[in-house]
Amino acid sequence: MNFSSKLLEDAVAEFAKLPGVGQKTALRLVLHLLNQDKSDVEKFSASISKLRNEIQFCEVCLNISDHTICQICASPKRDHSVICVVEDTRDVMAIENTNQYNGVYHVLGGLISPMDGIGPSDLQVDSLVERLKNDEVKEIIFALSATMEGDTTIFYLHKRLKSFDITISTIARGIAFGGELEYVDEITLGRSITTRVPYTNSLSK
Numbered sequence: 001m002n003f004s005s006k007l008l009e010d011a012v013a014e015f016a017k018l019p020g021v022g023q024k025t026a027l028r029l030v031l032h033l034l035n036q037d038k039s040d041v042e043k044f045s046a047s048i049s050k051l052r053n054e055i056q057f058c059e060v061c062l063n064i065s066d067h068t069i070c071q072i073c074a075s076p077k078r079d080h081s082v083i084c085v086v087e088d089t090r091d092v093m094a095i096e097n098t099n100q101y102n103g104v105y106h107v108l109g110g111l112i113s114p115m116d117g118i119g120p121s122d123l124q125v126d127s128l129v130e131r132l133k134n135d136e137v138k139e140i141i142f143a144l145s146a147t148m149e150g151d152t153t154i155f156y157l158h159k160r161l162k163s164f165d166i167t168i169s170t171i172a173r174g175i176a177f178g179g180e181l182e183y184v185d186e187i188t189l190g191r192s193i194t195t196r197v198p199y200t201n202s203l204s205k
């Protein structure tokens, strides 16, 4: 693209770095912003830098949070004896949207993927093990995508966790549409959490 302005070119280049945004879309978005009030554009850019600068990760479950302890972990109404293990914050949002789960979470921050060079030490595994040592945990639910990475991660975690006196279960994983929890509809996801199955049983099926 031949730009008439270096400022325009730089802004388009930044937008084009976003996932799913090509040069044409980036240009459309930037021109759209140019047509907005200056104050609105300032609000837009301020919210992004505020997000990046001020966001925290809950010290307990590692979910994205505005505080050192997230709302879910801080709530006395939640059942702190059940921990649902998920890949990232999108899965927490998807499960919360079902209104079928009252336990707490643990956000791994990814899945084990040897192809991408992601091993257990890159994920929040040790912090999960620490929680089992310290907290009154009775059950762990794996809610990970039905992909090879999801399977590998569950297999590894089960090995690390099986010595604890807890129930280890998994959501019905045949249901994962496209392998991503966030794409499963709320009713199906909610049902798969309430009808979760012991992990070892799910292996023999």
Ligand SMILES: [Zn+2]
Pocket (backbone or CB within 6 Å): 058, 059, 060, 061, 062, 063, 069, 070, 071, 072, 073, 074
């Ligand atoms: Zn938390």
